[in-house]
Structure formats: C-alpha cells, structure tokens
Amino acid sequence: MRSVRALGVALLALGWAVAPAAADSPSASPSDDDAAAPTEAGTSFRTATEFDPGQTATANGSAGDYLYWSFPADAGRRPTVRATVKLPDTHAAETWQIDVYDGLRRRQACQYGSQTRTAPADAASVELACTMRTVRAWSEPWADDPLPGTYYVRLTAVGLPTSDLGLPVSTEVRVDVKEIGGAAAVDGALAEPLVPGAAVTSEKDQEDSAVLSSIEPEDGWASGWWSDRWVWTAVGGALAALAGVGGYALTRGSGRPSRP
Missing domain, CATH: 2.60.120.380 (Jelly Rolls)
Incomplete structure (x- = not known):
C-alpha cells in the first residue's frame, strides 16, 4: 500500500509540473x-x-x-x-x-x-x-x-x-x-x-x-520547433517508468510468504 500511495503522489506532482510547461509553449x-x-x-x-x-x-x-x-x-x-x-x-x-x-x-x-x-x-x-x-x-x-x-x-x-x-x-x-x-x-x-x-x-x-x-x-523562422509533443513524450516515458516501479513493488509485496 505504501508503494501505491507513493506512486499516486508522484503522478500528481508530475501533472502539476507538466501543466505550466504545456501552457508556456510558444504561440502567435x-x-x-x-x-x-x-x-x-x-x-x-x-x-x-x-x-x-x-x-x-x-x-x-x-x-x-x-x-x-x-x-x-x-x-x-x-x-x-x-x-x-x-x-x-x-x-x-x-x-x-x-x-x-x-x-x-x-x-x-x-x-x-x-x-x-x-x-x-x-x-x-x-x-x-x-x-x-x-x-x-x-x-x-x-x-x-x-x-x-x-x-x-x-x-x-x-x-x-x-x-x-x-x-x-x-x-x-x-x-x-x-x-x-x-x-x-x-x-x-x-x-x-x-x-x-x-x-x-x-x-x-x-x-x-x-x-x-x-x-x-x-520570433523568427522555424520558431515552432518546440511543441507540446516533446512534453507529452517525456510524460509518457515518466509514466511508463513509474508504472514499472509500482508494478515491481506490488509483485514483490504479494510474493512474500506470510508470517505465521
């Protein structure tokens, strides 16, 4: 449970971090x-x-x-x-x-x-x-x-x-x-x-x-090289990593023998 709770907190923090990054993408x-x-x-x-x-x-x-x-x-x-x-x-x-x-x-x-x-x-x-x-x-x-x-x-x-x-x-x-x-x-x-x-x-x-x-x-030519595509690619990678850590923690916890 502790690992799942930590995973949820990490996802919430990541969401708050991504929101301003996407909002700051250049626009005309x-x-x-x-x-x-x-x-x-x-x-x-x-x-x-x-x-x-x-x-x-x-x-x-x-x-x-x-x-x-x-x-x-x-x-x-x-x-x-x-x-x-x-x-x-x-x-x-x-x-x-x-x-x-x-x-x-x-x-x-x-x-x-x-x-x-x-x-x-x-x-x-x-x-x-x-x-x-x-x-x-x-x-x-x-x-x-x-x-x-x-x-x-x-x-x-x-x-x-x-x-x-x-x-x-x-x-x-x-x-x-x-x-x-x-x-x-x-x-x-x-x-x-x-x-x-x-x-x-x-x-x-x-x-x-x-x-x-x-x-x-x-702002000059080719000013649109940066886009939210970069942001969501990074978010996808981070979510995949967190999901892997959470899955490993859950699997490891469920595989432990119960104490008598």
Whole structure:
C-alpha cells in the first residue's frame, strides 16, 4: 500500500509540473497596435504590401482592381485571412473573392470560410474569410502542402458588371494565426523558408526600388520547433517508468510468504 500511495503522489506532482510547461509553449500572439499597419495595397505579387499577423491592413481602390498583400506564416501555425470590402452607396450585385498563395505562388485551398461572396445591390459591405490548412515544416516535393514562408493575399471582384467598374471601394484585411502545437509536428524541416518574392520600398526623394522581401515572423523562422509533443513524450516515458516501479513493488509485496 505504501508503494501505491507513493506512486499516486508522484503522478500528481508530475501533472502539476507538466501543466505550466504545456501552457508556456510558444504561440502567435497578435498585436493590438495597428499604428504601423499599411494603408495601401500592391497591384501584383511583386508589389504586394507586407503586413504582420494581428495587424489590420487597409487600402482604398476601385472595383475591378487586383489588391495584393503578403504576410509570413511559420510551421505549426494555421492562418485565417479575413477581408471586409466597403462598397459605395449605389452599386449592382457584386461578387468578391479572396485568394491565398504561398511563396511559390501556388494557390492554397481553404479549409473553411466564405472565400467568395456576392453582395446584393446597394449592400453596404461584404465580408470574406479563408482558414488555411496548418503550415507544415516539411513536405514531399510533389505535394501542395502549405510550407513556412511568405503568403500572398489577393482580393478582387469577379464577374463585375460593367456599370460598377471603377467605383471607389475601401478594404480591410487581417490575418489571425492559431498555434496548433504538436498535433501538426512532422519529422523534417525546410532548409530555408519559401520567401522568393520581392518587395518595393520607397525612400524620400528616391525612386522605388525592388528588394528581396524581409518579411518574417516576430520570433523568427522555424520558431515552432518546440511543441507540446516533446512534453507529452517525456510524460509518457515518466509514466511508463513509474508504472514499472509500482508494478515491481506490488509483485514483490504479494510474493512474500506470510508470517505465521
């Protein structure tokens, strides 16, 4: 009985020790400060405007324009892209669509969300959403899995009536990232993130110049190497060891001859 009681106390102590460790696993915490968020959008992949997850990027444009933004996504994260298009007071029925592409400009499928929606005539706004698949640390070359790197958001109207071409619109785009943890861990990693894009920077009194994109997560690439998978692997090993000790103690106690 004493061995069983000691085993129970050890398991309880182990549970208290694991709880804070799992809670301290890194996660993407979106910033509430949108002071540095961009207020314009690019017109192509090459000129896509960079912004960070947690920021709300805004831009004014015209119906019929292609608007582009880009953001970073690391392994073990599941991004959700949301867009709001504020329409003019008078307009016909319009269908808007949001698409997400990876660093190789491969269109990524949405797990769920209203990726395409039609705004009825004279509607004030239309809201779109796309929740991507979880970004993987590694994948087969032939697969189309999302990998760490730059992701592009393209917002545009499809099948737009001729009467609405050029009408002014204002847009808001936001990306929220959820940390999936060890459930998305794989045995492998990319040597480098997929960041082949270029960003256009503009300095005062100088012409625009194209440079390699410097976009990356706040805590750097491959920040998701640690996950609760490590914690639960250690817990499983510790529980197996304690179970072995407890079983040995019980077996040894039951095998002793009784005293006369």
